Amino acid sequence: MQHALHTLPDWLAALEAMHPKAIDMGLERVAQVRSSMGLEFTCPVITVGGTNGKGSTCAMLESILLHAGYKVGVYTSPHLLRFNERARINGQMATDEALIAAFKEVEAKRNGISLSYFEFTTLAILHLFAQSGLDAVILEVGLGGRLDAVNVIDADVAIVVSVDIDHTEYLGDTREAIGFEKAGIFRAGHTAICSDPMPPQSLVRHANEIGADLWLFGRDFNYSGDKQQWNYGGRSQRRSGLAYPALRGANQLLNAAGVLAALEALRDRLPVSAQDVRTGLMTVELPGRFxxxxxxxxxxxxxxxxxxxxxxxxxxxxxxxxxxxxxxxxxxxxxxxxxxxxxxxxxxxxxxxxxxxxxxxxxxxxxxxxxxxxxxxxxxxxxxxxxxxxxxxxxxxxxxxxxxxxxxxxxxxxxxxxxxxxxxxxxxx
The missing domain is CATH 3.90.190.20 (Mur ligase, C-terminal domain)
Structure with missing residues (x-):
């Protein structure tokens, strides 16, 4: 496929036409190619799923960790203006050249296995991150969780931000059905965070059945505040006098509390100071969200x-x-x-x-x-x-x-x- 492909638009156009289905749920093909590529991460991986609030959560995590001096990779989708927005390393969009090199690696290792546009580009960006000597990787789930290509990577911490009705043709038409799909990103023995104040029972049940360490908003972490500042309370960590996130909107404190719960769970591997949290929240940016x-x-x-x-x-x-x-x-x-x-x-x-x-x-x-x-x-x-x-x-x-x-x-x-x-x-x- 790659002989006549020289530019990023060439590659993206070819990938869109390569697979018969735009959305093809299931991890079998992606897992095979991931295995042949030898894709592994030694640094902490945070996977973020949910109906709404994923982008804001990823942006806040990225901003805080960057201010703490870590080298961070963030994968988000979809993009607004340029495909390159989907892959950020140290706050900078990946270059066309870096993406094309990653695409060539997937093409060389897929051994004829058909991949959708999303699956192919996800594997490419994961490869790019794996080659970049990162301290932390943040992955936004594309659709659902259990069968999304991002879920081919085991997360050290998985966050489900919110659960509501969307993508019913793939995920089901009730919060319980959708909650089960979102909970698919949780892993046994690892931290599983749910920021939704009313988590579906299916999500709670799945986390408990697989032996994940489930953190629930209102039980394991919370927030309080006044007009000037807000406070976070977790299982063993409190943070007070925090600046409100620069992202506008009614749900951003819920999102921010989930972010701080994730950082609390990772405090031994990715310690961040109170000032890193304050500055990270004050300076976070995310186009197109209120x-x-x-x-x-x-x-x-x-x-x-x-x-x-x-x-x-x-x-x-x-x-x-x-x-x-x-x-x-x-x-x-x-x-x-x-x-x-x-x-x-x-x-x-x-x-x-x-x-x-x-x-x-x-x-x-x-x-x-x-x-x-x-x-x-x-x-x-x-x-x-x-x-x-x-x-x-x-x-x-x-x-x-x-x-x-x-x-x-x-x-x-x-x-x-x-x-x-x-x-x-x-x-x-």
Whole structure:
């Protein structure tokens, strides 16, 4: 396959076409290739799963460990603008050259085994990390946990941030079914953390059955705080006078508490000082997670794409103070619970600018418009054509909203990574 592949886009295009299924659950093929590659880590590995909050958790862990002077590798997905975002070493995106070299290694060792785009690129990035002399590796689960390619690596500490309904066609349609899939990243004899205040019984049961050391929020770790600062309390470690995370949003203290529980569990191998924690939390950055851009009108970028995330976005919008009008730039995948997302936000949005997205999985703008009409998202006295407008791209939708919004209004961009990425590209160009 690799003869005519010279650039990173060449490789990515070839990988997308290589396997018959975009998502192919199961670890057998990945485990075979991992074995032939001899992929092992001697440093601590932290795997992060859950429905929402994974990216924030990975970013906080990375920021604290970097401030403590460790060499850290972080694997996240999906990316917003460039594939290279998925692999960070010491806070820097991997270069095209490093990724291509890792792709060549997977290609040389897969022995004809068919791998999906996600499986192939996951193995490549794991190989890159294994060659980089790291002190810590942070891996974000792509989908679910038990059968996700990331789970081919045994984690020293596994965090399940939250459990809610998403990806039902792969994971089941109840929190109990999904909780079992998420708990698949736990390992016998190793720390298993759940930051969700209401963990599914399936997750607790699985952790206990395999003999994982389960840390539950509210039982094994907790937080308290006032408007100025907050405190963490774990099994044997307390941290007080902490700065609030620089990431905005109602759930970030829950995420941060899970991060500090993981660091408490690893304190003998990766000690971090109180100042490392404070500075790491104060300076953490993560694009597209309730990211409020400077300027007027206020623009909020949020990759919320399921009802659980939409409820958090709604709460965060409520906490922002008064804005005369809120404009939504909204595009989503057709296999998501679009109605569930809309229900949480319809009372906060005055004008909907809905958009097509550039891939077959996306719902069309017209389909989303019909859902908005069915859910009665037009205020009394509003003109339908004014309240809900359709566009072919996030850029067009955003430009239209920007031209109409007053300087005291706000524009919320949400529904998918692709919606947010489309607007980010428009603003960067």
């Amino acid at each position: 990211q409020v851009l400077p300027g007027r009108p206020v623009v909020i970028l949020d990759v919320a794409h399921n009802p659980h995330a939409a409820a958090t976005l709604a709460q965060n919008l409520d906490n922002m103070g008064f804005h005369p009008y809120t404009y939504a730039v909204f595009g989503a995948m057709h296999d998501k619970d679009i109605d569930g997302v809309i229900e949480h936000l319809k009372k906060r949005v005055d004008y909907w600018y809905v958009t097509d997205l550039p891939l077959p999985r996306a719902a069309s703008a017209e389909q989303i418009k019909q859902r908005l009409l069915a859910l009665n998202c037009i205020a009394e006295g509003q003109d339908t054509d004014s309240a809900i407008q359709t566009f072919h791209s996030p850029m067009q939708a955003f430009n239209a909203a920007s031209s109409r919004a007053g300087e005291n209004d706000r524009i919320a961009v949400f529904g998918s990574f692709f919606t947010v990425a489309g607007v980010m590209e428009a603003r960067n160009s």
